[in-house]
Amino acid sequence: MSERPRHSVSSVLVAIRMPLILFLLMTASAILTEGRFLQIDNLVNVFRQVSLESLIAFGMTMVIVTGGIDLSVGSLVALAGVAAAAVMESLGTWSPTMRIAIGAVCGVMVGATFGGLSGAVIARLSIPPFIVTLAAMLVARGSAFILCGGQPVYELPGELMWWGRGFVLESWLGRLLPVPVLIMAGAYLFFLFLYARTVWGRCVIAVGSNETASYLAGIPVRAVKWSVYVVSGALSGLAGVLHDAKLMAGDPKVGEMWELNVIAAVVVGGTSLFGGRGTISGTLAGALIIGVLNNSLNLLHVEHFWQNVVLGLVILGASLLDAGLRRLNTT
């Protein structure tokens, strides 16, 4: 309706709101913990703690941008983890590298296949994603237990540990670059590109912004919807394999509540649950905000029960701040 000045204070504030919130939070943590928060070891730890959930959150961002939701990610971490572990166990006589490679591929495939099935039901039969992925969540969790008979799988190649707890260039840099964090960072860059610079990314946004218009413009709406669940499932599978490496076990109980943590990170990161709007960087910032918060509450020895209360309030606060800043820019 009207053109607005292009670089007003408020528009700049909106553009940098995520880093800003993160920065304020980190400053507060640094002050409250008297600097302990800023120690390198601790910062590395924060990143390591959020790495797997961030990985899944990138896929979840895609899903939510199309206007969907994926509740099955946590269970898929468990199922893919158990499946990968079972494969590695069964290949006991093979070389460790092969065991890890084949196991990892299987884990990712399990996740992608499961996501693909959910996606197909959602896209083909137009059943709400919430219901479909809720069902998938239960099926996947149950399958994880069935697959391993309820007992964690421990027979894993020792070399796997590096992927979960190892560091890159440890001899030069010390414990500065954890492997899962680098994988997450790689995925971040990859998705940043995918989202902003590929036709697929555009289609994802288009479908979320206006499904009818996209359909009438010849966008393959169903395929796009299906694909985001495949991506989300594959990333959950990858996270499952990395989680195996971290625990050195394929455990069917892992990943509980992850779907909610991941959705929280995406939403705190400014992605709209109504679809059509969201950013990969926002999601990373959202995950870090939650991670920093958890970490500083631990450092401050806040009781576990209170941590949840604070976390809930901060998620709410971040969303309010985000909404407020955005409103500042639109009126």
Add this chain to the structure above:
Amino acid sequence: MVHTVPKVHLTGISKRYPGVQALEEVGFEIATGQVHALVGENGAGKSTLVKILAGVARPDAGKILLDGRMIEILGARHSASLGIAVVHQEFSLADDLSVAENVFLGRWSRGRWGTVDFRTLHRRAESLFQSLGAQLPLGIAARDLSVAQQQMVEIARALSMEARLLVLDEPSAVLSPTEVTALFRIIRRLTAQSVSVLYVSHRLDEILEQCNQVTVLRDGRHVSTREVAEASREQLIREMVGRPINEEFPARKSRRGETLLRVEGLTAPRRFRDVSFEVRSGEVFALTGLVGSGRSSVGTAVFGAVPHVKGELFVGGTRSTFRSPRQAKRAEVALVPEDRRRQGLLLERSVGENISLADYGAVSRFGILRVGRERNLAQRRIRELQIKAINPAVATATLSGGNQQKVTIARWLGKPCRIMILDEPTRGVDVGARTEIYSIINKLASRGTAVILITSELSEAIGMADRIGVMAGGRLMGILDNGNRSITQKLILELAVPTSARLESPSQGEPAA
């Protein structure tokens, strides 16, 4: 005109939005019991004025007198309590509530335990509709009504608050000619009860026929207010646009070539039956009819967006029934849908993104976007179609209706296009931009595209088309040859309105596609 105290007296109304003066010192009077038309191009300030009267926007300066008393409209509720009722373009009905519940939305008759007293509610609704001279099924859910009926509910709601000024914002944009006639019958009943009506519209025909006074706004300023009896179509257009427009419908030499589209016995369950026609290269074929006649559905069905279509479709001689718009697109068929906001645009996204939406192949390689190319393409289209956007990065929602429409058309211009289906391309588009869109259509036709122009405006069909197909009740009633632009509206209406239904209330049609 009876010279008493005017119902509404506006003086010096000004409103500024960041970067634009929406209204500047606008003033005019609306007399008691009169229908006062408000016209102007998009961006002329009509919507802002409506918003001010509705209490949604506050004027920066100016006075509003209602029945001789100065008022200050503090908000939407306050506006209603002052006796100003506004029926917006976008209806605000609760889709799943009944007609009666919607009329008294939030002000339901209460029973003893705080429950809704449906008997009283229905009685009140019934007497209200009776006073309007309209009949509506009170128990039916709003979503099952036709657009015209929904509008009736909106008007009834407005009147249930004892309105003294009724503001109708583009009420006829969604109505068929018969429905417009019925609307004015109701409006006249109201004016007889000394309600005044402010009638905002783009359609000069009905204003000249039905309204009492007309005010023209341009660029936020008041241009003229005069009795309709003293106004002419040409004069109004000149005042709206600010320059004379030689021809509303630019001329085109028709050069009809080979048959590009042949439709035989096309049938879609519950939408239309047994529709057959053909369109030639370089031809503009208009498809018209009342709301609910199936004209839109035929267009979307040809484009592959309607499920379970039977019948035969030949594009350029090859048999091709599309099962999705994607397939249609591959066969070089394009559709500009009826409702550009719901079906056409990604409103929150940029103009550039909206332009490349149908043709990512042209701005990518191996699935990777070539951002520079995309920007160039968008800039080229913006220049070609004279889209008023500062740059391709602005959000599409910020453009005016006409410019938004050009964006949805621009999307299809990048690649060869054998058949272009335009569904109501000028709905809610102002006069100047309208002519520009007509020129685009002409250019397409002269390049050899077969154009299907689906329209509810008869003057548009007559002014633009080589042949006019008229639909009624899901059937193609006839095709009129309009080679020398000599078809009369009456001729079309005789086909469009079955004789038996011509005098009935507007409760006939069902919502189009």
